[in-house]
Amino acid sequence: MATFSVPSYIPSTFEDAEQLRNAFSGWGTNEKVIISVLAHRNAMQRRHIRHAYSDAYGEDLLKALDKELNRDFEKAVLLWTLEPAERDAVLAYDSVSKWGPADSTLIEIATARSSEELLSARRAYHDRNKRSLEEDVAAHTSADFRKLLVPLLSSYRYEGAEVNLSLAESEAKLLHEKVVEKAYNDEEMIRILTTRSKPQLVATFNHYNNEFGNPINKDLKSDPKDEFLRALRAIIKCITCPEKYFEKIVRLAINKMGTDEGALTRVVATRAEVDMKLIKEAYYMRNSVPLGKAIKKDTTGDYEDFLLALIGEEDA
Amino acid sequence: MATFSVPSYIPSTFEDAEQLRNAFSGWGTNEKVIISVLAHRNAMQRRHIRHAYSDAYGEDLLKALDKELNRDFEKAVLLWTLEPAERDAVLAYDSVSKWGPADSTLIEIATARSSEELLSARRAYHDRNKRSLEEDVAAHTSADFRKLLVPLLSSYRYEGAEVNLSLAESEAKLLHEKVVEKAYNDEEMIRILTTRSKPQLVATFNHYNNEFGNPINKDLKSDPKDEFLRALRAIIKCITCPEKYFEKIVRLAINKMGTDEGALTRVVATRAEVDMKLIKEAYYMRNSVPLGKAIKKDTTGDYEDFLLALIGEEDA
Known part of the structure; x- marks a missing residue:
């Protein structure tokens, strides 16, 4: 379901690397060439180009792009050229270093990735930062957000399709109780959201809607300005839709x-x-x-x- | 540092599988043969034997052992024959299913393994149980033990040797404050023990000992019968020694x-x-x-x- 186009004839990775090198040389930079190459290659092809570039010119392609480009274009090209796991590690590091409750990057990385993708991001975070992601998140956040984000980012959810309907029923009830009590930071609430598999959670939320008359995310909008509630809704939305x-x-x-x-x-x-x-x-x-x-x-x-x-x- | 001996001449995996098959056949079982094969092969060799057995006889070696053997000998042979990650998944499942605070199996799996070994155990747990390990632990434990065990088992500690000494100093002080207040279940205490790298924790505990005159584990023995304190000491001991x-x-x-x-x-x-x-x-x-x-x-x-x-x- 990629939206960018990959040409039917693809030059060799060495030709691609050479094109990029030429785009950097002389006065100014040929941004059109950079776009025509990098925006039209998939993750594996970009990885091979990066290797080929480093083999041929002894410099990391990302370093070269960093020198040649500026501002928003630079950020977009660098982020795109990184491997997905490395990209998540970079995004997570930026987010955690200047952490604020309005930033939902960490929630996206924790919930809009597969379990293996999240692990790969955590591994890439080790390599880049010499610390673990959960370690930095625990050290930079506090109170309710820490209670929520650390287990969320540490989770390795089961990914099979099996759903336990009676569990969905009992946990929908439990979630509803907590919502009614406005106990949004309750341990059980956090346990359910951070450990259950996505299909299991979808079943739980469906049961919640059927049984209690509202989608859970509507009930979690009691105070639209509350940042913690916004985070809970973001998790649920990343999982369901x-x-x-x-x-x-x-x-x-x-x-x-x-x-x-x-x-x-x-x-x-x-x-x-x-x-x-x-x-x-x-x-x-x-x-x-x-x-x-x-x-x-x-x-x-x-x-x-x-x-x-x-x-x-x-x-x- | 394996203690069992592997013979200098090792039969082919097919010969080993055949020897085991013969040990099972006829009246009774030849336990001596089972020991002479399985107790003298390393993890990779045992894996190959299991594959060869299944290829040759259309049955999982573990199933056959389960049928042939009994009691403690059976349990030991089965546990030994499993791949390390699968073995941890089995041990964790047994421990969590009949969980009690005196059982330190989960602590061992979380802290006496490398980060990648713990991940492999979590992956094997998915395959066997169709749920995640942290999901089952969160559902079967409560209160302080849940607060401790879920992050402990979800951690993916950084494994480099780098140590931040000023961090070790400040966190040793923080741990000491919590110990003095008897706030053993404090968030910060749990955060430090469950997220920091092992070399970092060793530096922190050393600083604790130098600065406050006692090894932290001695200070955590104020009530020798307290199961939660015992768990904290087990974590620290699995990490340091x-x-x-x-x-x-x-x-x-x-x-x-x-x-x-x-x-x-x-x-x-x-x-x-x-x-x-x-x-x-x-x-x-x-x-x-x-x-x-x-x-x-x-x-x-x-x-x-x-x-x-x-x-x-x-x-x-």
Whole structure:
């Protein structure tokens, strides 16, 4: 479900590396070439290009891009060129270093990835930071957020489709009790959200809706400004309907006074190879404007061109 | 540092599988053959034998052993024949299903393994039980033990040797404050023990000892009967000195009125290929009796022979 296009004839990784090297040389940088190569190669191809570049020129491609590019375009190209696990490690590190409750990056990494992808991100975090992700999160967060985020990021959820319906029933009841008591930070609430498998949680939330008349996320909106409640809703949305979750992140990033490029770049770079097609559909359904058009209106230059290429709307 | 011997001439895995098959056939079972094969092959060789057995006879070797053997000998052979990750998954499942605070199996699996070994155990747990380990632990434990065990088993500690000495200093102080306040279940206490790397924790405990005059484990003995304190001490001992931890488990298993075969088998099966040599040395230092002699005195028959073979004391 990748949205960017990969050409039917793909040059060898060495030719790609050479093209990039030429784009960097001489006066100025040829950004068009960088986009035409990197925005049209999948994760494995980009990894091979990075290896080929390092073999041929003795320099990490990411270092070279870092020297040649600037600002939002640079951030987007670097994030995209990283391996998915490394990218998550970079995003997690940025998020935890300047942590604030409004930033949902850690929640995305913990819940909108497969269990093995989350493990790979934790492994990449070790390699880059010489500490564990949960160690840094525990040290930089406190109170309820720590109680929630550490187990969330440490989880290794079972990924089979098996669902225990009587468990879904009893845990929906338990969640409802806690919601009624406004005991949002209750241990049981956190235990259920951070350990159960996604199919099991979906069954639990469905039962909640059937039995108590509201989707759980509606009941968790009692105080729309409460950041902890917002985090709980983000977890539930990432688990039940990630494309709608990401549609909203993109919508808010674009509709802000001054675009939130950080969030926009993060969603495009992390989802272009996953479910961007669904996010685009959800965006159009919700806003009656194609996502490509909205991005075109809100961004400029190479950054704009790069994002449009990644979401498959170069001609938008 | 494996204690059992592997013969210099090793038959092919198919010959080994055939020997086992012959040991099962006819009237009765030839336990001597089972010991002579399985107690003298390393983990990789045992895995290959299991594959060869299944290829040749269409039956899992473990199923066949289960049918042929009995009681303590059966349990020891089965546990030993499993892959290390699967073995941990089995031990963890047994422990969590009939969980009691005196059982330290989960602590051993969480702290006396490498980070990757713990992950492999969690993966094997998924495969066997269709649930995650942390999910079952969270559901079967409560209060302080849940607060401690879930993050402990979910951790993926950094394994590099880097140590931050000023962090060790500040966290030693923090631990000491909590110990003085008898706030043993304090969040910070649990955060430090469950997230920091082992070398970092060793530095922290050393600083604690230098600065406050006692090893932390001595200060955590204020109430020798308190099970939670015992768990904290077990974690610290597994991290700082696993051979002494396991020596004590074996000593208590043997010195009990009636041997605790479960604990004895667990330690021998999980450590024979890791640090049994050190455990034997620690046992002799502490008890002035060789471990082989103590096991010989306390066990009988094929079970005795099998344990002695695994610890390299067949002629004890």
